[in-house]
Amino acid sequence: MAFWNKKKQDNDEEEKLNGQAAGVADTAADDMDEAMRAITEAMDEERAEQAEKAKERAQESERILKEMxxxxxxxxxxxxxxxxxSSGDEKSDGRKFYMMVEGPSDYAPKGEKNIMVEGNCYGKINKGDEVFIYKPDYTVITMKVEDIRTGPNLFAETAENKHLVIELSGENKEELPRFSVITDSVPDMMEQKHQQITNPLILGLSFxxxxxxxxxxxxxxxxxxxxxxxxxxHAKLDPSSISKGKGKVSIMSIRxxxxxxxxxxxxxxxxxxxxxxxxKFKPEExxxxxxxxxxxxEVSTTQKHTGFVINPFGPVSIKIPAHLINxxxxxxxxxxxxxxxDTGISVNAGAPGVPAGVAAAAAGAPKAVRIEIMVPPETPEYKALRGALLKQCQAxxxxxxxxxVIRKEQGRRGTHYLCIVDCPENVEKETFTKLFIAMKPLTGNHQIVFERYDTVVFADDYFSKQKLIYEKK
Known part of the structure; x- marks a missing residue:
């Protein structure tokens, strides 16, 4: 009987232990379920948060693309x-288009030595156009439009106001730098003439x-x-202040x-x-x-001036604040x-509104600028230029x-070529443009400008001692 009682007691103890173990197992399982639920919820929250962020990023990208x-x-x-x-204006310089280079194109050129570029074309471009390329280093080259692509396997003879890929040929064999400007707008080829100021690089970038x-x-x-x-x-000249060819100039301002x-x-x-x-102003004023x-x-950071604005009445205005200027x-x-x-302000004689005999009107007299004229050295570059000028003159x-001649101006870096040409004033622009297209590709990084013979005060004296490249017989 004692043995039976002990066995029963042992069985009771075992059942008790088994019950406790089962309770522990159930508790552990419950804890595991709770932990898994927490992990799952955390993962769900993380996925939901990631999905929300992805949605926000997609919406932001969509907004940016829409704004662009x-x-x-x-x-x-x-x-x-x-x-x-501007093309319909009788005073227009005849410009038709501007295209900023966004970068090289993946399309292969038809011509082995040609280059491909893409960008937005503003205005009308034609296959066969002779164009000027204004690079970010301020050099200018000429090239020819060989092909126009408006899309994959889509070619056009002409295109207007759209994204394009164009093929260019010319002396330049290297990729055009990003943010170069391609245009038919003629460069500033003549100095000291406000009518010839065109700024194609700035205008092309401004679009x-x-x-x-x-x-x-x-x-x-x-x-x-x-x-x-x-x-x-615009400026106003005070006629009563004129003395010895100088006078007071008031520069127009806007708020x-x-x-x-x-x-x-x-x-x-x-x-x-x-x-x-x-x-907006009276022309006579x-x-x-x-x-x-x-x-x-100098003048846009003094007194109440807070900077300057380029083309305030369009096509695109760009404000340059005083702090950026400084x-x-x-x-x-x-x-x-x-x-x-030179930081003085001067008005050229012959400009609209400037009385005859007034060579300069200054707000603070302009500094005298030293000009040095030199005989071009017999370099390969000059020989090529001379040959191109002679050929064009003969035609x-x-x-x-x-x-x-070689011209060097104090306060300006380097020298540049000055081509002096005797031609009628009414064909000046046409003549100089043809010469520029023929000669500019040969000048490397040097600038070349053109002046009519009768406007260059030293021409007779210089060419009495140095031989002309061309003289009509």
């Missing part, structure tokens, strides 16, 4: 209206300003172009809406853009005032390049004589 497309459409509309308007303003590389190229630009603006009592100096990339605003960036930087002027590269640059009955 809207900006592109606005730019195309603005440029189209502007180019259509893309709303699309690329946040791009640091684009902004750097644009600022560099602005610093090296030449501008025109800066972002600064209390602030004033901006409105400047224009060319005379045509300025003429669009001229209706204003004159044309050419300004370099150093001159503009930052630029503090840069060592700027100081080195523009050390000694053009309007040219009576022509020669080339």
């Amino acid at each position: 497309e809207e900006a592109r459409e606005r730019a195309l509309k603005t440029a189209s209206e502007y180019l259509s308007e 893309e300003f709303n699309l690329y303003a946040a791009d640091k590389e684009f902004f750097s190229v644009l600022v560099g172009a602005i610093v090296h630009g030449q501008y025109v603006t 800066d809406d972002s600064e209390q009592d602030g004033l901006l100096i409105p400047v224009f990339t060319d005379v045509y853009n300025m003429s669009r605003a001229r209706a 204003v004159t044309v005032l050419p300004l370099s960036f150093p001159q503009l930087a 930052d630029i002027r503090r840069m060592e590269s700027y100081k080195k390049e523009f050390a000694g640059a 053009d009955p309007n040219i009576r004589r022509a020669g080339i």
Whole structure:
């Protein structure tokens, strides 16, 4: 009996232990289920959060793309209206299109040595057009449009206001730098003539300003172009102040809406853009005032001026605030390049509104600029230039004589070629454009400008001692 009682007791103990173990197992299982539920919920929350973030990113990307497309459409509309308007104006320089290089294209060129580029074309471009390429390093080359692509396997003889891939041929065999500007707008080929100021690089970049303003590389190229630009603006000359060929000039200002009592100096990339605003003033009250960036930087950061604005009445206006101007002027590269640059303000004789005999009207007399004229050295570059000039002169009955000198101006870096051509004034632009197209590809990084023989004061004296390259018999 005792044995039976012990066995029963042992069985009771075992059942008790088994019951406790089962309870522990059930508790552990419950805890595991709870942990798994927590992990699953956390994973679900993380997935939901990731999905929400992905949705937000997609919406943000969609918003950015939509804004870019809207900006592109606005730019195309603005440029189209502007180019259509300017091409119909009797004073137009005949420009048809601008295209900023976004980068090289993946398409293979038909010509082995040709290059392919793509970008938005503002205005009308034709297959066969001779075009000027304005690079970010401020050099200019000429090329020819060999092909126009509007899409995969879609070719066109002409295209207007759309994204394009174009094939170019010419002396240049290297890829065109990003943010170069392709256009048929003729370069500034003549010095000291406000009518010839065109700023194609600035104008071409400005059409893309709303699309690329946040791009640091684009902004750097644009600022560099602005610093090296030449501008025109409105000014009033006080006739009563004229003495010894000089007098007081008042530069027009417009209100800066972002600064209390602030004033901006409105400047224009060319005379045509300025003429669009001229209706706001009485013509007899204003004159044309050419300004370099150093001159503009001086006057647009003094008194109440808070900077300047380029083309305030379109096609695209760009405001340059005083703090950015001052930052630029503090840069060592700027100081080195523009050390000694003329910051006085002058008005050329013969400009609209300037009385005869007034050579300059200054707000603070301009510094005298030393000009040095040199005989070109017999380099391969000069020999090629001389040959191109001679060939073009022989084919053009309007040219009576022509020669080339080297010109160096104090305060400006390097030297450039000055081509002096004796031709009638009424064919000056046409003649100089043909010469530029023939000669510019041969000048490397050197600039070349053109002047009519009868406007160059030293021409007779110089060519009495140095032989002309061409003289009509």
